[in-house]
Amino acid sequence: MISIVSFNDANGVHVELTFGENRFEMPARHVLVVLRHKGKWLLTRNSVRGIEFPGGKAEEGETIEEAAVRETIEETGVTITNLVKFAEYVVQSNVTFCKAVFTAEVVHIDESPILHETEGAEWMSDSELDACTNLSFYMKDEGMSAIRKWVDTYESQRND
Template sequence: MQGAQVELTFGENCLGMEARHVLVVLKHEGRWLVTRHSVRGIEFPGGKAEDGETISEAAIRETIEETGVTITELVKFAEYVVMSNVTFCKAVFTGKVSSIDENPQLYETEGALWMTDDELASCEELSFHMKDAGMAKIRKWVDAYVS
C-alpha cells in the first residue's frame, strides 16, 4: 500500500502474523521476472492465497497466471508485513524456471517481462512498492542465492 509502513524480515514467521499473500522474486539467465500490472505498473508477480491453498501453491499459481512462467524449487526466504488499514503479511519466494508459456492466459497483467539490473534500476514505470527500500534488500538476497 502506497505510503504504508513495511517491516521486512529474513526468516520464517518472525513477524508473528501468518502470511496469506505472496511475492515471487526470480532471476533467470541474468534477468528479473517482472510483469506490468494494468493499474500499478511494473512489479514482481504475486498475490493472495486462495481458500485451501498453501502459500507455496499460491506463489506457483500467481506466477503462472501473471507471467506464464512455471517455477519449481521454491525457496521462501523472507516475509514482510504491510501496515495499513488492513495489515497483512506477505511471504517472499524465489525459485527456478521450469517452463515458459509464450502464449499464456493472463489475469490482471500483460505477461512476463524480463529485465536486467540496469533496466530495472532505470525503469520509470515501476509500481510504488518496487521502489521500497526493502525491495533492494530482497533483490540482493536473490542475487546471492542465484550466484
C-alpha cells in the same frame, strides 16, 4: 542472523521486512516471487500499478507455496519449481497483512499464456530494472532493494 528492515513505502504505509522464517505473529497469506532466469528478472506489467514482481493472495485451502506457483503462472505464463521462502513482510495498512517472499527456478515459459490481472511477463536485466520509469510503487522502496540483494547473494552461492 535474522535481519529486519523497517520503513515506510512510497504510499507512506509502515512495512517491516524480515529475512527468516515466521518472524511475525500472523501467517503469510500473500506471496511475492522474486527470481532471475538467464540473467534477467521475471516481472509482470500490472495495468494499474506498473512493472512489478508477480504475486498475490492465497486462495481458500491453498498453501502459500501453491499460491506462489499459481500467481506466477497466471500473471506471467511462467511455471516455477524449487521454491525457497526467504523473507516475510508485514504491511500495516487499513487491513494489515503478511506476505511471504520466494525465489524459485523456471521450468517452463508459455509464450502465449492466458493471463489474469496483468499484461504478461517482462524480463529485465539489472540495469533495465534500475532504469525503468514505470515501476509499481512497491518496487521503489528500500525493502525491494534488500530483497533483490538477497536473491543476488543466493544465486551467487548456488552457482558456485
